[in-house]
Amino acid sequence: MTPAPGRRFCGEHGQHEEENDRKRIPCPLDPNHTVYEDQLQKHLKKCNSREKPKPVYYVQDINAGLKDVTKIPEEQVPISSLSKEELQDLIRKLKTASNGISSILKDQTLSHQAFKEVLNDPKNGECAFKHLKQQASILGHMEQLHLLGPGRCFVEFGAGRGKLSHWVDTALQDTENVHFLLVERATTRFKVDGKHRKRDSIFERLQVDIQHLCLNKIPILVKEKLSVVGIGKHLCGVATDLALRCLIESFTTQDDGINEEPSAKRLKSDNTQAGSNNFTDKERSGENVSESYNTVAGIVIALCCHHKCDWKHYVGREFFKKVGLGQVEFNFFQRMSSWATCGMQETISEACSSDVECGAQSSDADEHDQAYNRPECNSDSIQGLLTVEERKQIGHLCKLLIDHGRIEYLQQRGYKAVLQYYTDSTVSLENVLLTAVPNPCSVLQSTA
Numbered sequence: 543m544t545p546a547p548g549r550r551f552c553g554e555h556g557q558h559e560e561e562n563d564r565k566r567i568p569c570p571l572d573p574n575h576t577v578y579e580d581q582l583q584k585h586l587k588k589c590n591s592r593e594k595p596k597p598v599y600y601v602q603d604i605n606a607g608l609k610d611v612t613k614i615p616e617e618q619v620p621i622s623s624l625s626k627e628e629l630q631d632l633i634r635k636l637k638t639a640s641n642g643i644s645s646i647l648k649d650q651t652l653s654h655q656a657f658k659e660v661l662n663d664p665k666n667g668e669c670a671f672k673h674l675k676q677q678a679s680i681l682g683h684m685e686q687l688h689l690l691g692p693g694r695c696f697v698e699f700g701a702g703r704g705k706l707s708h709w710v711d712t713a714l715q716d717t718e719n720v721h722f723l724l725v726e727r728a729t730t731r732f733k734v735d736g737k738h739r740k741r742d743s744i745f746e747r748l749q750v751d752i753q754h755l756c757l758n759k760i761p762i763l764v765k766e767k768l769s770v771v772g773i774g775k776h777l778c779g780v781a782t783d784l785a786l787r788c789l790i791e792s793f794t795t796q797d798d799g800i801n802e803e804p805s806a807k808r809l810k811s812d813n814t815q816a817g818s819n820n821f822t823d824k825e826r827s828g829e830n831v832s833e834s835y836n837t838v839a840g841i842v843i844a845l846c847c848h849h850k851c852d853w854k855h856y857v858g859r860e861f862f863k864k865v866g867l868g869q870v871e872f873n874f875f876q877r878m879s880s881w882a883t884c885g886m887q888e889t890i891s892e893a894c895s896s897d898v899e900c901g902a903q904s905s906d907a908d909e910h911d912q913a914y915n916r917p918e919c920n921s922d923s924i925q926g927l928l929t930v931e932e933r934k935q936i937g938h939l940c941k942l943l944i945d946h947g948r949i950e951y952l953q954q955r956g957y958k959a960v961l962q963y964y965t966d967s968t969v970s971l972e973n974v975l976l977t978a979v980p981n982p983c984s985v986l987q988s989t990a
Contacts, residue, residue: 604788721743777843
């Protein structure tokens with residue numbers, strides 16, 4: 543703020559110099575700044591902290607989970623405080639529930655020709671290469687599932703700077719009728735959207751929490767009736783569950799309520815196995831089967847940060863209940879999942895410290911490093927009970943169990959869903975990719 547003529551201080555700091563009785567008070571919308579008391583009403587109408595009108599696609603808690611979930615105390619029981627018998631009982635329940643679930647995922651590291659030049663550019667640092675390899679593999683999976691094509695709307699959840707959408711657009715080149723919706727609740731700097739302003743592709747940012755996003759109310763989707771492809775790179779914990787519910791429920795519910803049960807038009811495909819990846823060309827193409835409403839042609843999301851999952855929003859609650867588990871076990875397992883990436887902080891720090899531009903290239907590494915500093919990762923917390931290797935195996939099993947609940951959620955709603963490794967663990971410790979395309983049998987039944 544600039545001091546007025548004849549004043550030494552600005553309005554914020556010159557309160558004591560006031561010669562009249564005008565008084566400055568903290569703004570009720572944001573106490574970090576003050577306003578003249580006699581101008582408060584005028585200020586409230588233009589304050590930058592005022593509540594702005596909600597966009598048409600904002601529906602309060604439309605993708606949230608159940609509201610009647612038992613509230614867990616903020617200070618949860620530390621895993622380190624469990625007795626040996628209690629910890630062994632938890633591990634026994636984990637292994638029992640995991641029986642029948644293949645713990646060995648296929649290594650499906652792919653690439654895409656759009657990355658050929660940048661992956662061979664020596665100017666890119668080590669951290670940049672790691673992110674490029676992950677993005678290349680994600681696009682390789684999208685190409686394999688025939689999701690890269692015209693007449694699509696790519697919805698990137700947790701978009702950040704929008705790098706994944708940038709590469710999808712680059713891979714599509716001059717493909718017509720392609721739209722991008724970049725969903726990010728936070729204000730983001732150094733966005734790459736500007737690089738696409740002169741191209742035919744349409745980029746639109748939606749600054750909204752996924753929890754409140756209703757896809758079938760977004761004007762472009764209502765008008766164009768495009769097939770939707772949901773994508774995300776390192777969509778943290780609860781955000782993955784919110785995104786899955788956003789994609790699956792938006793086009794199947796007729797009201798603004800929260801629908802936890804599969805629609806009658808969806809096929810409950812109990813025979814579909816999570817490990818099956820034998821998709822036909824027809825189901826990979828994700829073609830619109832009806833002109834009257836949008837369809838989700840596919841989902842490609844790189845998973846991460848299972849310790850940030852929340853039972854309230856978790857889409858796999860029915861699976862947990864089916865195997866005899868509940869909210870208490872889930873809250874332990876989601877914290878124990880961080881054991882899978884424990885003890886690796888030094889390796890990651892060393893890799894990035896050698897790259898001067900690591901911080902400038904992306905903040906993803908810093909964001910995920912927070913997981914390695916969690917109390918559950920402290921080797922002293924369960925000293926003498928489990929070895930480092932045993933903790934890592936249990937952590938991976940916790941992740942797998944949580945992810946399998948997501949797979950069953952998709953299967954019950956008519957999708958063929960698969961978990962696979964999409965990159966090497968030396969590139970990213972969070973290297974599991976979830977892909978899903980409509981089950982052709984479910985599509986046929988819904989159009990019958």
